[in-house]
Amino acid sequence: MSTGSHDTLSGDPRDRRITVRRKEDYFWLQRLADLTGEACLVVNRNLDIEYVDEKVFATLNMAPIDIHEFTHLGQLTTVMAEQGYFGRGDPKVFEALISDLLVNQRLKQTTATQIINAVTPTGRHIDIRVSLGRDDSYLLLMRDITTEELKRRALETALQVGQSGYWFYNLNTKEFHLRADSIQKYFSAESFEKIKREGFLDVIHPDDLDRANAAINTSIKTRIPQVLAIRIVGDDGTEIWLKSNIMPNIDEGGRVRSLSCFITNISQQMKIEQDLRTARAEAELSLKAKNEFLGRLSHEVRTPLNAVIGMADALVHNCRDASILPQLSLIQNSAEKVMEMVDGTLEHTKLADDAVELNLRDCSPKALVESIYKKWIDKAEANKTKLSLLVHPDVPETMAFDDYRYEQCLSNLLSNAIKFTPGGQVKIMLATNGKGTNRQVVVAVRDNGIGMTQESLSEIFLPFKQADNSISGRFGGTGLGLSIVKDLVELMGGRINVSSEVGKGTMFAIAMPITAATEEDATPGRRDKPDTARMTAKALPVSAPSTPQAAPITAQITPPQVSNEAPQTKTDQKPTPASENTPQETLSDNQVQKPTEKIAEKTSQYSDLRVLIVDDNATNHIVVSSLLSRVVGEITTALNGQDALDKLQEKEFDVVLMDIHMPVMDGIETTLAIRSEPSSFQNVPIIALTADPQYQQARLCRNIGMNSSLGKPIKLASLLQSFDDVLFSEKSGIASAA
Numbered sequence: 001m002s003t004g005s006h007d008t009l010s011g012d013p014r015d016r017r018i019t020v021r022r023k024e025d026y027f028w029l030q031r032l033a034d035l036t037g038e039a040c041l042v043v044n045r046n047l048d049i050e051y052v053d054e055k056v057f058a059t060l061n062m063a064p065i066d067i068h069e070f071t072h073l074g075q076l077t078t079v080m081a082e083q084g085y086f087g088r089g090d091p092k093v094f095e096a097l098i099s100d101l102l103v104n105q106r107l108k109q110t111t112a113t114q115i116i117n118a119v120t121p122t123g124r125h126i127d128i129r130v131s132l133g134r135d136d137s138y139l140l141l142m143r144d145i146t147t148e149e150l151k152r153r154a155l156e157t158a159l160q161v162g163q164s165g166y167w168f169y170n171l172n173t174k175e176f177h178l179r180a181d182s183i184q185k186y187f188s189a190e191s192f193e194k195i196k197r198e199g200f201l202d203v204i205h206p207d208d209l210d211r212a213n214a215a216i217n218t219s220i221k222t223r224i225p226q227v228l229a230i231r232i233v234g235d236d237g238t239e240i241w242l243k244s245n246i247m248p249n250i251d252e253g254g255r256v257r258s259l260s261c262f263i264t265n266i267s268q269q270m271k272i273e274q275d276l277r278t279a280r281a282e283a284e285l286s287l288k289a290k291n292e293f294l295g296r297l298s299h300e301v302r303t304p305l306n307a308v309i310g311m312a313d314a315l316v317h318n319c320r321d322a323s324i325l326p327q328l329s330l331i332q333n334s335a336e337k338v339m340e341m342v343d344g345t346l347e348h349t350k351l352a353d354d355a356v357e358l359n360l361r362d363c364s365p366k367a368l369v370e371s372i373y374k375k376w377i378d379k380a381e382a383n384k385t386k387l388s389l390l391v392h393p394d395v396p397e398t399m400a401f402d403d404y405r406y407e408q409c410l411s412n413l414l415s416n417a418i419k420f421t422p423g424g425q426v427k428i429m430l431a432t433n434g435k436g437t438n439r440q441v442v443v444a445v446r447d448n449g450i451g452m453t454q455e456s457l458s459e460i461f462l463p464f465k466q467a468d469n470s471i472s473g474r475f476g477g478t479g480l481g482l483s484i485v486k487d488l489v490e491l492m493g494g495r496i497n498v499s500s501e502v503g504k505g506t507m508f509a510i511a512m513p514i515t516a517a518t519e520e521d522a523t524p525g526r527r528d529k530p531d532t533a534r535m536t537a538k539a540l541p542v543s544a545p546s547t548p549q550a551a552p553i554t555a556q557i558t559p560p561q562v563s564n565e566a567p568q569t570k571t572d573q574k575p576t577p578a579s580e581n582t583p584q585e586t587l588s589d590n591q592v593q594k595p596t597e598k599i600a601e602k603t604s605q606y607s608d609l610r611v612l613i614v615d616d617n618a619t620n621h622i623v624v625s626s627l628l629s630r631v632v633g634e635i636t637t638a639l640n641g642q643d644a645l646d647k648l649q650e651k652e653f654d655v656v657l658m659d660i661h662m663p664v665m666d667g668i669e670t671t672l673a674i675r676s677e678p679s680s681f682q683n684v685p686i687i688a689l690t691a692d693p694q695y696q697q698a699r700l701c702r703n704i705g706m707n708s709s710l711g712k713p714i715k716l717a718s719l720l721q722s723f724d725d726v727l728f729s730e731k732s733g734i735a736s737a738a
Contacts, residue, residue, distance in 0.1 A: 002658040026051045029139075041140040048074040050137060059142045061120055114687040125149040135442050163265035168257045169199065171220070182265045183242070186234030205231035205239060213242075219246045220256050229266065241270040302691035308335040309713035310623035317716050318630060339713065354432040359699075363403040365441050365512075366395050369430050372407055376414045384423045387414075389534075392431035394454030395441060400515045402492055409485045409496075413445040413508045416481065421505070433511065440494075440511040448505035458499055461486040483512075484725060495549040606723060610652065613645040614667065615689065620712075624657060625688070627716045641665030645673060648681040655727060658688045658706065668704055675705035685726045689714060 029040045030053060039055035048070055057064045060078055070076070116128040127145045130138060159165055165180030178196045187195065187203075195203060204212050208230040217224040226246045231239045243266045249258040312332045316325065373389045380387035410428075417426045429444045452460065460483050489496045491509050494563035555706045609632040613624050628635060636653070639646040640662045648656075656674075660667040671686055688701040688709035701709040707726040710718050 009618070029053070037143065041073075041076075041142065043073050043138055043140065045136045045138070048071060054144055059126060059144055061122060061124065085696050120525040157270060162269075164263065165265075166260065166262050167199070168258060168260050172257060180263060181239055182425070183232070186238055186240055188235055191235055200232055203232045203234075205233055207231075208294055215244070215246055216259065218458075219248045219259065222255055223248050223254075224248055228625050229270075236597060239267075241267045276299075294328075297342065300691075302339070304619075305335050305339055306713040307619045307623050309339075309715065311626060313715045314623070314626035317627075328471075335713070358402045358405065360400045360402055362398040362400055363406075364398055365401070365443075366391055366397075366430065368407060369410065369428065373428055374416070376411070376418065379415075380418050380426065383418050383421075385418050385421050386425045387418070387428070388425070389428045390430070392429075394432045397434070399441060399512070401512055405488050405492060406512070409510060410443060410445070412481045412485050413510075416446050417447040417508075419445040419448065424448045424505075430513070438513045441514055442509055442511045443509055444509040446505065446507040451502040451504050451506055452500040453502055458496060459500060461496075499701045573621070603624055604631070605728060606631050606633075606720070609654045609723070609727075610636070610637050611658045612638060612644060612647060612653040614638045614641065614656060614662070614670065616622050616640055616662040617659075620659065620689070624714060624719075627714065627719060631716075631720070641670030641673070642669065644670055648674070648684070649679075652680070653684060655685045655687060655723065657689050658686050660688060660701075668700070671701075671704050671706055687722050687726060 014087075028040070029042075029051065032038075033040045033053050033055060037055075039059045040051065040053040041049065041056055042051035043049050052070060054064060056076075056425070060080065062083055065079065071486075079720075112530045114130045116130065118126045118128060120126060124144060124146045125148075127143045129143075131141070132138060159179065159181065162327070163182040165182060167180070168177040169175070176199050177198065178199075184192050191203075201209070201212075211228060212230050215228045224237065225245070225248070228246075229241055229243050231241055233239060243264045245262045247260045247262075249255040249260055251257045298722060309332055312328050312335070316328050316332070319325070319328070369391070370389065371389070377387055414426070414428070424447060426445065427448045429442075429446065431442055433440045433442050486496050489512075492512060494510055494512040495510065496510050498508050528630045611628060611632050611634065613621055613635060615621055615624075615637070616639050625635050625637070636647060638647050642665045644656065644658070645665075647653075658667045658671060662670075665673075667688060669692075673683060674684065674686070686706045688698075688706050689712060690698075690701070690709060691712045698709045698711075708722045710722055
């Protein structure tokens with residue numbers, strides 16, 4: 001079907017000119033319709049059809065009507081009614097609506113367009129625009145807006161669900177357009193209409209106004225989108241947080257012609273964040289209080305445990321009845337386990353609170369591991385466990401790491417390995433892995449003990465977790481040790497991995513990057529966290545299945561390539577037997593004999609020592625005096641720092657054992673007073689006896705002038721070793737007192 005009109009030529013020249021003019025109009029209407037995709041329909045004021053475009057029928061999705069029979073708009077509405085366009089309504093209502101529009105337009109003598117929206121039975125949306133034309137004729141333009149309508153509805157849904165909106169501002173015309181239903185409820189109708197005309201500037205919170213203006217000006221100047229969160233104030237004073245995404249609209253010449261901004265009401269989100277900040281602050285205060293409590297608990301528990309462990313140690317070394325040694329051993333080990341639990345809980349809390357710092361300095365990994373190995377020989381022998389050490393010759397002489405934390409990690413692994421391998425074997429292996437900047441030093445602890453299931457391996461590094469529920473009953477412990485080891489290793493820039501098989505044993509491996517300490521790292525007192533960029537751990541070198549907590553360790557430590565096996569210390573005496581239920585809790589003869597070997601019955605290098613014990617706790621006086629009474633020549637006690645200064649002025653002492661926390665004058669003040677003023681006792685050796693055995697406390701003691709420090713509870717072996725280091729070592733620079 002072709003387009004057409006119902007004009008006929010008459011003899012009147014005027015009618016002929018009108019007809020020609022209309023034909024030209026219809027030609028251009030058809031061309032315009034072809035370009036825009038719109039369908040055209042021209043009717044007079046009587047609704048007679050003068051021109052119709054065949055796209056009208058395609059747009060309405062209806063069968064075409066013969067052009068010669070299609071003479072009135074009522075024919076179109078009748079067909080539309082038959083196809084269900086108007087539902088149960090009367091098509092004459094639609095016809096009357098159009099007629100009213102036409103009449104109104106004619107009376108107003110305006111060309112303003114009137115719009116009717118129709119929906120086809122198939123759900124298509126048709127936009128019908130009616131405009132007044134010449135000679136009392138009217139133009140109806142029809143367009144399928146189904147896609148646009150779906151997009152509009154999707155946008156409506158998004159704006160409502162997302163509590164969002166948008167505004168548009170034309171920089172040339174100063175025209176402002178706003179759509180923000182989510183904030184309309186905060187304003188009266190009059191106020192909101194003003195915002196829609198003039199924008200948000202009058203309702204922006206005063207504290208945010210400068211930032212808002214700066215963001216708009218920056219977006220215009222730099223042509224870069226800006227994102228910021230600002231507050232607007234409702235009529236009732238309510239503050240509404242809006243996240244604004246300002247986008248400059250740039251023309252072909254590169255100039256910003258307008259601004260578009262997508263806004264989101266984030267008041268609820270900001271309230272949640274504020275609640276979270278408040279909750280976090282409260283949690284931090286609670287955590288701080290908990291940490292302070294644990295710190296006080298550790299200090300307070302150490303004081304009575306010092307008496308238990310110290311007196312038991314004194315009895316062990318002074319008792320000649322071997323039959324009660326197992327009972328004394330049980331007392332000591334039980335008290336030490338309490339101490340380990342307190343210290344482990346405190347350490348875990350500090351790690352969780354990021355309160356642990358590192359002291360990176362050049363150290364010898366070989367010397368440190370050998371030293372740790374020697375410390376655990378006696379424990380291994382007491383548990384009838386064979387302990388051996390293998391060191392690969394490629395291990396570097398020095399590398400940068402925190403030797404105190406490294407020893408803490410390795411000792412924890414050895415403690416577990418020996419504990420779970422009674423009568424078995426535990427091997428320590430130290431080797432290297434990787435090349436160039438990726439080289440690592442790896443220490444592995446392998447045992448042939450009880451082993452673990454794969455399920456247990458997945459939780460082995462979680463705090464307060466043990467391999468199974470029977471572990472704590474059989475072996476004790478809080479389940480914090482391996483969690484602490486993992487956290488410390490990762491804090492040092494290393495990695496830890498584990499492999500195990502039930503009944504065949506377990507192997508833990510720690511890999512540390514080989515790096516040299518900088519001058520700042522090696523500075524005493526500096527205790528920064530490691531440079532993670534410089535100390536990034538790569539794959540670890542031990543063949544083991546991966547776990548969720550650590551990446552697979554994939555290199556090898558092959559026994560034939562390892563040399564320098566450290567000899568194991570053996571004694572002729574057998575470990576003292578204990579009850580069957582606690583074979584690991586007995587003291588070996590070595591533990592009893594080694595410190596005693598330093599003490600002759602009549603004369604030793606300690607026999608003439610004059611010792612001043614400074615402590616405000618009388619129980620601690622008794623403990624230390626009991627340990628040293630048969631060892632040194634003279635013991636004097638002082639209750640605080642001022643009392644100690646008075647006694648130092650009265651007589652000469654060879655060594656001072658100084659408590660830290662005391663009334664009147666504490667140990668730090670007393671030490672500073674001794675070292676700062678010229679006197680006969682200015683250089684007297686001072687050994688700190690502290691219930692705060694953390695590394696920072698020991699470092700503080702050294703920095704203020706103390707010669708050494710010991711953590712409570714005190715044992716005779718530790719005291720004698722400190723005497724050796726402070727009084728009789730060549731490095732001490734102090735003449736022997738013997």
